[in-house]
Amino acid sequence: MSDTAQGDGTVGKALDVLDQVAGFGRPVRFSELLDASPYPKATLYRLLQTLTKQGMVSFDPDRSAYSLGVRLVRLAHRAWRQSSLAPLARPQVDALSRTLGETVHLAQMDNAQVLYVDKRNAAKPIEMYSQAGKVGPAYCTGVGKAMLAWMPAEEQERIISQQSFHGFTPTTLTTAEDLRAELAECVRRGFAFDNEEHEPGIICIAFPILSGAGRVMGGLSITSTTTRHSLQSLQTMVPTIRTAVDRIAEDVENWRFPDEIKERA
Template sequence: METERKSSGTVGKALSVLDQVASFERPVRFNDVLEDSPFPKATLYRILQNLVTEGLLTFDREWQTYSLGVRLVRLAHSAWTQSSLAPVARPHLTALSEATGETIHLAQLDGPHVLYLDKRDAKRRITMFSEAGKVGPAYCTGVGKAMLAFLPKDELERILPQQSYHRFTPATLCSQQALTGELEQIREHGFALDREDHEPGIICVAVPVLSRTKQMMGAISITSTSARTSLGKLEKLVPDLQNAASEIATAAEYWRFPDNQRTPEKMEI
């Protein structure tokens, strides 16, 4: 389930190493990295050193281990607050969660994966950093399918073959063909269902967040368990979801022009 990026250029190589270190999920020694690295010893060594001096990795002298550097956390804070839908969506997610009493997700696409940017859990109302930033598969989650369905054709064609199509449950759509058919349906209805595709007992409805120009910006979903509710009941919440989605979209549109730069009037072309 690792992201395979076309790592051209020097930065690409460096980042692929960074990703690899991240994938270990613990501090690693030089040899651990070397073992499944496409790079020869000397090259890898230099790349790691570079990453350390750039602050993307930290090197623990005592243990001779590399781990991800705090500089990333700082960058991500900026990324989260400015580039994504997350900050503008926040109040709407809260409202949705209070109105429905269910779990809410906000996600965007990161390459072929779904990246969760925010989450509201109805029970303990707490959103932690450790929740945002998680990745999941696109082909078998509500938000994933909702987003794929509204992607431009060329991008979709690039992403579909990159899905793993692993069978998680009996309901998982395990082939590109099956998925394409489902996406067609979703496009028609305007919303996606997760019929326990990913986890047994977990169901959800999701809608895309579309800009004024019908560009897909992300997706939001309401998740529950098949024990507590049913797909039918969830479908009744679709209007609320769509409402929230369009509010988020317009909020995001405005949010780009706090006061300076191009004026909102100019948008009306």
């Protein structure tokens, strides 16, 4: 299920193991990892040793169990601030959620999945770490389809080939052909919908965030429920959203290399 495209020598294997530890979602014993691992005992053992020495996983001697290490949290702090769209898009995301009063998602592609890098819920203040970082399928979410639709054909196909096409709801697109047709429609329309394709009662309207060169940087969606809105009524928000998305794209484009980012403990 969680098979990353390993194969980059030792580093790939180590990261593979790291993902495995992450996958358990709890401290995990050596033997549990071994059972689920393609690597022989000695190899897995040393990979874990290395990762532990590097602080990427931590070993709890009391319980003799491995879990993800704190170095990851530190790295992610930087990652979030620097590489992702989130800090740049934040003002616009804030503004949108306030203006529209609906949930805003900001996402980027992570391999063949959608990774949510920010989420704003108008109603209650959000808790970042517990919301951002989640992943979702690309073929049945608004942001997923928005990003896919504007990708180069080659990459699009690569990702489509990795989708599970599980039928979450009656409206979920369950074949590559259906998805391709829908993506073409999205491009024609200028944005994507999620017509309860992932969860019943949940609909959304989503836009790609494109660089000046036309590359897909991420996606932004406004999510609502069928009780409050229809796909039709969501469309009234299009001008507002488009303005925000364009603004984000512009900010990303202009960011380049700022003089410095202060970093103090």
